[in-house]
Amino acid sequence: MTRHPRLFSLPYFILGFLFTYLAIESVHETIWNVSTIALAALAAFDFGTALRLLFASKR
Known part of the structure; x- marks a missing residue:
């Protein structure tokens, strides 16, 4: 069973x-x-990770 990054x-x-x-x-x-600032940094990290996983399947 494959796991989808999306x-x-x-x-x-x-x-x-x-x-x-x-x-x-x-x-x-x-x-x-x-x-x-710490909460905003965590949010930026989470959004960046989510976008990277969302577009990872197109590679």
């Missing part, structure tokens, strides 16, 4: 949206705090 990209998209939401909610007075 199926594995879905949890990364969900986590990316979750971390983006949490980063938006963690902004109190300024965006330049550690928790907001």
Whole structure:
């Protein structure tokens, strides 16, 4: 049974949206705090991984 990379990209998209939401909610007075930047970095990593898995099957 083969595993499709597109199926594995879905949890990364969900986590990316979750971390983006949490980063938006963690902004109190300024965006330049550690928790907001860390959550945004995690979201960027998850979105990048999801896109890489989504387009991996075309190679």
